[in-house]
Amino acid sequence: MPVNYEDAVESFEWDIPEGYAIPSVIEEHADAFGDRTAVTFLDDEGTRAERTYADIRDDTNRFANALADLGVGEGDRVMHLFPRHPDAFAIQLGVLARGALLVPCSAMLKPKDIAFRANDCEATTIVAHESLVDMVEPVLDETPIETTIALDGSPAGWESFADLLDGAATDHDGPEIGAQDPMSINYTSGTTGKPKPVLHRHRWLRAFELVNGPYWWGISAEDEHAPGVEDESVDLDEELLWATTGTGWAKWFWSPVGVGLTTGARQLIYDGEFDADEFLSVMAEEGVTRLCAVPTQYRMFTQTDLAEYDLDLVEALSAGEPLNREPIEAIQDAYGITPRDGYGQTETVAVVSNYPGIDVKEGSMGKPTPGLGTTIIDTQEEEEVEQGEIGEIAVPVDCPGIFDSYYEKPDLDEETFDGDYYRTGDLAREDEDGYFFFEGRADDIILSAGYRIGPFEVEDALVSHEAVAEAAAVASPHDERGNVVKAYVVLADGYEGDDALTETLQAYMKEETAPYKYPRRIEYVDELPKTASGKTRRIELREREQQRFGE
Numbered sequence: 001m002p003v004n005y006e007d008a009v010e011s012f013e014w015d016i017p018e019g020y021a022i023p024s025v026i027e028e029h030a031d032a033f034g035d036r037t038a039v040t041f042l043d044d045e046g047t048r049a050e051r052t053y054a055d056i057r058d059d060t061n062r063f064a065n066a067l068a069d070l071g072v073g074e075g076d077r078v079m080h081l082f083p084r085h086p087d088a089f090a091i092q093l094g095v096l097a098r099g100a101l102l103v104p105c106s107a108m109l110k111p112k113d114i115a116f117r118a119n120d121c122e123a124t125t126i127v128a129h130e131s132l133v134d135m136v137e138p139v140l141d142e143t144p145i146e147t148t149i150a151l152d153g154s155p156a157g158w159e160s161f162a163d164l165l166d167g168a169a170t171d172h173d174g175p176e177i178g179a180q181d182p183m184s185i186n187y188t189s190g191t192t193g194k195p196k197p198v199l200h201r202h203r204w205l206r207a208f209e210l211v212n213g214p215y216w217w218g219i220s221a222e223d224e225h226a227p228g229v230e231d232e233s234v235d236l237d238e239e240l241l242w243a244t245t246g247t248g249w250a251k252w253f254w255s256p257v258g259v260g261l262t263t264g265a266r267q268l269i270y271d272g273e274f275d276a277d278e279f280l281s282v283m284a285e286e287g288v289t290r291l292c293a294v295p296t297q298y299r300m301f302t303q304t305d306l307a308e309y310d311l312d313l314v315e316a317l318s319a320g321e322p323l324n325r326e327p328i329e330a331i332q333d334a335y336g337i338t339p340r341d342g343y344g345q346t347e348t349v350a351v352v353s354n355y356p357g358i359d360v361k362e363g364s365m366g367k368p369t370p371g372l373g374t375t376i377i378d379t380q381e382e383e384e385v386e387q388g389e390i391g392e393i394a395v396p397v398d399c400p401g402i403f404d405s406y407y408e409k410p411d412l413d414e415e416t417f418d419g420d421y422y423r424t425g426d427l428a429r430e431d432e433d434g435y436f437f438f439e440g441r442a443d444d445i446i447l448s449a450g451y452r453i454g455p456f457e458v459e460d461a462l463v464s465h466e467a468v469a470e471a472a473a474v475a476s477p478h479d480e481r482g483n484v485v486k487a488y489v490v491l492a493d494g495y496e497g498d499d500a501l502t503e504t505l506q507a508y509m510k511e512e513t514a515p516y517k518y519p520r521r522i523e524y525v526d527e528l529p530k531t532a533s534g535k536t537r538r539i540e541l542r543e544r545e546q547q548r549f550g551e
Contacts, residue, residue, distance in 0.1 A: 002357030003215060008228025008370040014400050015210065020179040021202040022261065023060060023097040029264045030057035036237065037266050041086035042282065044272030049086040053264070056089050059165060061172035063094030066164035070125070070147050074099030074175050077121045077185065081105040081114070081136065081248070082129035082151050084271035087161070088247050089261065091127055091151070096202075099175040100125075102184040106248030107132055111139045113195075118143035121185050121197055121407055127151060133158065179203040185407045186250045188346045197407035198250075198346050207349045207401040208258025215369050216342045217241070217255070217290060218315050218356040221263040228370065230357075241267040242283070243292040244274075250346040251319060255292050258349070276300040280309040292317040296534065298327035298339060306334035313337055315356070319344075321535065322438045324460050325362040341365045343393075343438070345424060348372075349401040352393070352428075352436050363460055364435040365428070372401050375421075376428055379442055382419050390429045390439050390454060394421035427454060444538050446475040448483045453517050455538065458485055461512040462519075465505060467495040472528050474541045476521050477549040487519035488528060488541055497524025 029038075034054030041049040051059075072078060078095045080102065082088065095102050103123055105114060114136055117123070122144050128136050130153025140148070147159070154160035183202045187195040213219050214226035219234050219241075243255035260267040270282055274297060283291065289312050293301075298318060316331055316339040323341050331339050340354035343365040351374040354366035368374035375384050376391040385391035395402050397417050406412040416422060427439040439445065439454025446453040458473035469492045476486035489505070491497055502522045509518035529537040 002230050003226075003355045004228045004230055005355060005358070005367065005370075006228075008215065008226070008355075009368075011227035012371040013227075014371060016179050016203050016206045016400055018178050018180075019176075020206045021096065021177040021181065022183075022205050022257065023064075023093050023174075023177070025205075025262055026053065026057050026060060026093060029053040029261075033264065036264070038261070039086055039089065039267060039269055040240075040286065041084075041269045041271070042286070043084075043270070044278070051086055051089070056093065058170040059087065059090035060093040060097055061170050062165040062168035063090055063161075064097035064172040064174055065168045067094060067098050067100070067125075068172075068174070070159070072098050072100055072125055072147065075182070076100040076125065077103050077123040079103040079105055079114075079118060079123045079126040079145070080128070081107065081109075081126065081132050083107055083131075084247060084269045085129070085151065086269065087151065088269070089257070091161070092257070095127075096177070096183060097172055097174045099177050099181065101182050101199075104184065104186060104248045104250075104252065106246055107135075108246075109135070109248070111135050115139035115143055116195070117187055117197075118145055125149070127161065129153075130155060177202065179206060182404070184253070186253065186346050196412065197409065198403045199405050199407040200253075201404050203400050204349070204403070205253070205258050205262055208254060209262035211349050211369055211371055211401060212254060212342070212353075213259045213263050215355045216317060216340070216350050216353045217259050217292075219259070219263055219265060219290070224263075236263065236265045239265055239289045240287055241265050241290045241292075242270070242286075242288045243267070244270070244279070244294065244297060245292075254319070254344070254349070274300070276304045280304065280306070280311070283311050283313070284309045287312045289313060290315040290317070292319060294318065294320040294534065295323045295327070298323060298331065302327045302330035306330065311335055316340070317342060319350075322363060322365060322456055322460070324463055326464060328360070328362055343426075343436070345426075347403040347422070348395060348424070351395050351401065351424075361431075361433075361435050363457075364431075364437050366436065367434050368436070369401075372399055376430055376436070377421060377423075379427075382421060385429075387430050387432055390427050390445070392442055393424040393426045393428050393436070395424070396420060397422050429454075441538070444474070444542075446473065446483055446485055448475070448478075448481050448485060448516065453485060457513060458487065458509070458517055458519060461509055462487060462489065462505065464512065465508050467492055467501060467505070470528055472536045472538055472541055473519060474538050474545060476545040478520075484520040485517060486521040486523070486541075486545055488523050488525050490527060491524060 030053045039051045125147040127149045129151045150158040151161045245251035342350040343352040344350045373396045377394045428436045455473040459471045462471040470490040475483035478484045529540040
């Protein structure tokens with residue numbers, strides 16, 4: 001499904017029906033092809049379950065009726081905390097069918113994080129998996145939560161999801177909801193401070209259907225024709241999508257909900273700890289055709305023998321952070337396909353992407369996605385920077401593909417939507433061919449002796465050395481240069497972090513990058529500080545350097 005990029009950019013028009021909402025989309029899918037498998041669920045204990053589109057429609061309405069009986073209605077905030085699960089979609093859509101707002105939470109959070117979110121958005125209901133109830137119980141008394149529903153169990157004091165569905169009607173007479181009604185509060189990962197409550201409206205999912213589907217995943221709904229798409233021959237009955245994300249992250253809405261459900265595709269959900277060989281085996285056995293994984297998983301795939309796995313992959317997507325050159329080349333060699341990066345945030349759809357058919361440039365996040373108007377502006381002024389200059393990725397504030405506001409945070413809204421652009425806080429540069437290259441967070445840029453250095457280029461070069469498994473580059477205070485590049489390095493097995501290796505890595509870096517970018521300081525660590533979603537917390541490393549070398 002290759003894309004004529006210039007035609008797509010010129011011809012794209014936003015088409016968001018006033019009555020668009022994902023529960024009604026599923027109703028339409030169930031009427032049109034209710035017997036199509038929507039979800040094939042597997043876990044590492046051998047459990048297998050399937051849900052058709054008709055199943056999801058029926059269970060959505062059953063749960064919506066149960067929520068109505070429990071007093072959940074329009075505008076209420078409903079948190080959910082469960083692993084990848086065959087009933088995940090029915091739970092989420094059931095909440096939305098009531099006109100309530102979803103507040104997704106990850107199992108990687110702590111009880112204090114649950115309490116923060118519940119109090120911040122004043123959630124009154126939570127749906128939690130039985131195995132995660134202990135994360136909620138200790139903080140219930142300090143939150144507004146009144147209604148507690150357990151999935152796959154019935155702990156004392158909790159409603160049972162299974163019991164609520166038992167005997168409930170499969171049609172639901174709920175409030176009318178449309179594209180401009182609030183849908184979810186997705187909290188950011190907190191790389192630079194407290195998580196922010198990102199409010200999305202139902203139009204957000206239509207934006208994924210129109211943008212992420214054709215211009216990243218390479219699929220469209222059967223009745224849609226995306227501008228610039230040169231081949232509409234993709235048969236959704238023959239495709240199997242797998243996004244490895246968890247239910248608590250915005251990426252779940254990016255792909256399993258925003259692309260998989262909206263287009264009517266078949267998709268796989270696998271619940272199990274990541275293991276490269278196990279994931280590759282699952283892909284081979286189930287016939288996955290389109291995969292979306294994170295860079296760490298792709299890097300781990302390349303540590304095993306890819307030749308052992310006969311995959312049906314036609315597309316491989318990557319998101320979360322830029323993908324390094326080594327896994328790109330390894331996947332190309334093994335399967336003849338090139339992993340394609342997509343860039344966006346909790347606040348957006350994919351605003352930059354390597355679209356189907358593009359000539360991928362290693363290390364590039366791609367080109368601005370059709371319809372979004374994404375550009376790079378000066379970090380201080382609302383002016384586009386010249387090609388080759390580092391600036392801030394920005395999207396027009398009236399774009400339907402970005403969030404509506406921060407939930408009940410007028411001060412943040414005023415700061416965020418003050419001008420013509422939503423500033424992402426991420427830095428990039430554009431090359432002569434229109435490709436964007438990630439340079440780090442605005443706060444992560446390293447100013448050294450008058451040079452502006454993006455941390456990712458340093459990190460990308462470091463991890464290309466066989467001794468380096470992971471790396472993070474930050475500014476480290478220096479009396480003469482203001483700052484120097486400091487690299488925190490996690491070593492690959494079999495290497496020792498001594499002075500000799502430091503000299504080797506520094507010499508290597510001078511060959512791989514401009515000499516002024518090499519790390520003048522290197523520290524070897526067992527692990528890098530990460531957010532719950534797995535992103536490196538450079539802010540923590542910068543603060544560490546300030547304490548050591550700052551005034």
